[in-house]
Amino acid sequence: MEEQGSEVVLIGFWASTYCHRVELALNIKGIPYEFVEEDLSNKSDLLIQYNPVHKKVPVLVHKGKAIAESLVILEYIDDCWDNTPKLLPQDPHERAKIRFWANFYDQKVLLPSTYPIIYSEGEEREKTMAEFRELLRMFEEGIKKDFPTRKPFFNGEDLGFLDVTVAANSCMYRAFEEALALDYELNNYPAFLSWLNALKGCPVVKETLPPHDKLVAIIRKMFLKQT
Incomplete structure (x- = not known):
C-alpha cells in the first residue's frame, strides 16, 4: 500500500x-x-x-x-457507493432470492467444482462429479424459475449481484477442464452455459478476468503434483 x-x-x-x-x-x-x-x-x-x-x-x-x-x-x-448500476434490486423479495442463489452457488456449486473433484479418483471422482452436476442442474432450474425475465443479465445489459458472483468463476471451468483433464459436461446445461458465454463476452468481464492460458498454467502448477 x-x-x-x-x-x-x-x-x-x-x-x-x-x-x-x-x-x-x-x-x-x-x-x-x-x-x-x-x-x-x-x-x-x-x-x-x-x-x-x-x-x-x-x-x-x-x-x-x-x-x-x-x-x-x-x-x-x-x-x-449508491450510484448506478445497482447490483441488487430494491424489492426485498427479489433481493432475498438473489442472496439465496448467490449463497447456494458459493456453498454448494462452486466448491464441489474444485477441491472434492480434484482430490478424488476413479469411482469416487465420478461420484463427486455426479453430485456437482446435480447441484448445477438445481441451480440452473432455480434461476430459470425465479428470474424468468433475466435477459441477458439481471440488470438487462448491466451485470447484477448474481451475474458478478458467477462471472468471476466463468473462466475457471474450461481452465480446470484443460489443466486437469476434467469434463464438467456443461453442454448438458444449455441455460447455464449460455449465461456463462454471455458473461465472458461482457466487456467489463473480459477486461477484469485473467487470460485462459495463465489460469491453466497456475492450476497445473498448484494441483497436478497432488493428483
Missing part, C-alpha cells in the same frame, strides 16, 4: 475468483482502487492485520476499515 494510502484498497490474489468478484463490482461502479497482490504461500502481516479471523483474500480496505468475504464485500460496495 502506498505511503499516503489509497481510499480503496483490495488485498487479493490475481487467480482468485473471489477476488475477481470484488474487482468486477468496483469496475462496474467505476470506483478507483489500489490492488495489493498477496502471496498466499507466505501471508503478509497486512493480510493478517486486516483479516485476522480467516486470513484469506479478498479483503477490501475502505478509508482504513476492512471488510472480508467476497459476497459481504459486494453488498458493502453496493450500499456504500
Whole structure:
C-alpha cells in the first residue's frame, strides 16, 4: 500500500475468483482502487492485520476499515457507493432470492467444482462429479424459475449481484477442464452455459478476468503434483 494510502484498497490474489468478484463490482461502479497482490504461500502481516479471523483474500480496505468475504464485500460496495448500476434490486423479495442463489452457488456449486473433484479418483471422482452436476442442474432450474425475465443479465445489459458472483468463476471451468483433464459436461446445461458465454463476452468481464492460458498454467502448477 502506498505511503499516503489509497481510499480503496483490495488485498487479493490475481487467480482468485473471489477476488475477481470484488474487482468486477468496483469496475462496474467505476470506483478507483489500489490492488495489493498477496502471496498466499507466505501471508503478509497486512493480510493478517486486516483479516485476522480467516486470513484469506479478498479483503477490501475502505478509508482504513476492512471488510472480508467476497459476497459481504459486494453488498458493502453496493450500499456504500449508491450510484448506478445497482447490483441488487430494491424489492426485498427479489433481493432475498438473489442472496439465496448467490449463497447456494458459493456453498454448494462452486466448491464441489474444485477441491472434492480434484482430490478424488476413479469411482469416487465420478461420484463427486455426479453430485456437482446435480447441484448445477438445481441451480440452473432455480434461476430459470425465479428470474424468468433475466435477459441477458439481471440488470438487462448491466451485470447484477448474481451475474458478478458467477462471472468471476466463468473462466475457471474450461481452465480446470484443460489443466486437469476434467469434463464438467456443461453442454448438458444449455441455460447455464449460455449465461456463462454471455458473461465472458461482457466487456467489463473480459477486461477484469485473467487470460485462459495463465489460469491453466497456475492450476497445473498448484494441483497436478497432488493428483
